[in-house]
Amino acid sequence: MAETNEIAPSYPIPRATGCPLDPPPLLGELREQRAVSPVTLWDGRTAWLVTRLEDVRRLLRDSRLSADVRNPSYPFLSEGQVATRELLESFIRTDPPEHDRQRRMLTAEFRVKQIESMRPGVQRIVDRLLDDMIAAGSPADFVTAFALPLPSLVICQLLGVPYSDHDFFQRCTAVAFNRNSTAEQIRTSREQLTDYLGRLVASKAERPTDDLLSRMVLNQELPGHLTREQVVKTAILLLVGGHETTANMTALSVFDLLRHPEQSELLRERPELIPGAVEELLRVHTVAHNGLPRVAVEDIEVDGTTIPAGDAVLLSLAAANHDPRAFDAPDRLDVERNSRGHVAFGFGVHQCLGQPLARLELQIALDTILRRLPGLRLVNDSLEDLDCRHSMTIFGLHSLPVAW
Ligand code: HEM
Numbered sequence: 001m002a003e004t005n006e007i008a009p010s011y012p013i014p015r016a017t018g019c020p021l022d023p024p025p026l027l028g029e030l031r032e033q034r035a036v037s038p039v040t041l042w043d044g045r046t047a048w049l050v051t052r053l054e055d056v057r058r059l060l061r062d063s064r065l066s067a068d069v070r071n072p073s074y075p076f077l078s079e080g081q082v083a084t085r086e087l088l089e090s091f092i093r094t095d096p097p098e099h100d101r102q103r104r105m106l107t108a109e110f111r112v113k114q115i116e117s118m119r120p121g122v123q124r125i126v127d128r129l130l131d132d133m134i135a136a137g138s139p140a141d142f143v144t145a146f147a148l149p150l151p152s153l154v155i156c157q158l159l160g161v162p163y164s165d166h167d168f169f170q171r172c173t174a175v176a177f178n179r180n181s182t183a184e185q186i187r188t189s190r191e192q193l194t195d196y197l198g199r200l201v202a203s204k205a206e207r208p209t210d211d212l213l214s215r216m217v218l219n220q221e222l223p224g225h226l227t228r229e230q231v232v233k234t235a236i237l238l239l240v241g242g243h244e245t246t247a248n249m250t251a252l253s254v255f256d257l258l259r260h261p262e263q264s265e266l267l268r269e270r271p272e273l274i275p276g277a278v279e280e281l282l283r284v285h286t287v288a289h290n291g292l293p294r295v296a297v298e299d300i301e302v303d304g305t306t307i308p309a310g311d312a313v314l315l316s317l318a319a320a321n322h323d324p325r326a327f328d329a330p331d332r333l334d335v336e337r338n339s340r341g342h343v344a345f346g347f348g349v350h351q352c353l354g355q356p357l358a359r360l361e362l363q364i365a366l367d368t369i370l371r372r373l374p375g376l377r378l379v380n381d382s383l384e385d386l387d388c389r390h391s392m393t394i395f396g397l398h399s400l401p402v403a404w
Pocket of ligand 1: 067091092093103155237238241242243245246249287288292293344345346347349350351352353354355357358
């Protein structure tokens with residue numbers, strides 16, 4: 001761990017109460033002071049926080065940083081998170097070459113062309129959810145009526161998980177990714193999710209259907225490329241990663257567009273701007289708002305500071321995506337901005353596998369909402385009253401009351 005006499009602020013750094021959507025002001029101050037800053041974790045240990053876009057991109061491609069959760073210096077962000085260690089032991093927290101071997105088994109499933117073929121199906125889901133929300137009448141909670149069911153329905157269809165079990169897996173995910181959950185609560189939810197997906201994968205092995213989990217059993221487990229345990233861990237990663245992130249991005253995007261009617265109007269007039277607007281919203285909100293955890297396996301120099309081998313490192317995607325060296329007036333939402341180079345999906349070997357799917361869902365959702373509900377408005381547009389997910393690994397909104 002980094003030994004330092006300097007003041008190392010507690011991490012995660014809280015957001016400002018009056019302005020909860022922007023990254024914490026202290027994060028920006030640290031980024032301006034120096035390229036890497038020591039921060040103090042919940043257990044009193046320290047880690048090096050990297051905040052500038054160029055450094056974050058470079059280090060995420062540097063094989064001297066390990067993502068292996070079994071490393072004793074791995075920077076967990078709460079006591080409860082330590083209990084998720086085994087849950088995290090899928091390929092997202094494994095290093096090459098094993099990481100690459102397991103990831104390659106899934107790349108064909110998430111290729112842009114393959115995901116594009118899901119467009120009509122995703123459009124149908126979006127239309128049906130909006131039909132139901134409109135039929136139930138104004139006002140509505142946008143999170144429960146639309147933002148959460150959309151990615152849950154899509155990932156269930158892709159994996160072959162029954163959507164009727166969504167209350168169960170959404171609840172397990174919410175507990176597992178809340179820093180305030182106790183170790184016991186997290187352990188229980190993890191075990192329930194593992195049992196559930198274990199039974200589901202076993203049923204796919206007996207009666208394969210046309211879905212990703214069945215293909216993993218047939219093409220990877222049966223020939224001996226993956227163990228059953230690895231299939232189940234990957235299933236958990238995809239189910240959890242496939243709904244929490246996109247749900248929160250959808251809710252934050254709609255909130256932000258409703259607060260900026262001139263930008264919504266522009267997108268309504270020029271729908272061809274929507275793919276770029278989605279990138280800008282991903283950049284501005286960076287829902288994976290806590291630093292990506294890594295451990296230095298060799299000494300690494302960053303702008304004159306040496307991170308010694310064995311030290312924990314956190315790469316702040318939120319600070320990097322708001323780096324004024326890379327983006328002018330970085331806190332401002334500008335749907336016409338070229339936000340290429342943002343790191344909302346991470347970067348390097350662990351860059352988000354599901355990003356084509358997340359983009360597809362966000363593009364279709366925003367385009368359809370802008371077209372079908374031009375009168376959509378916030379019931380309350382005060383930032384102070386916003387129901388933010390401060391203690392969650394994935395930032396976003398617990399609820400979002402809207403009317404039309
Ligand atoms: C807006 C939506 C999403 C955001 C912001 C997001 C963000 C991220 C980030 C930052 C990482 C890198 C983690 C690291 O390097 O430590 C990641 C990895 C990953 N994501 Fe996503 N994600 C999103 C949607 C999805 C979806 C829809 C899926 C699945 C269907 C998914 C599956 C994965 C997987 C499997 C990895 C691990 C990749 C690897 O280690 O090789 N994500 N995601």
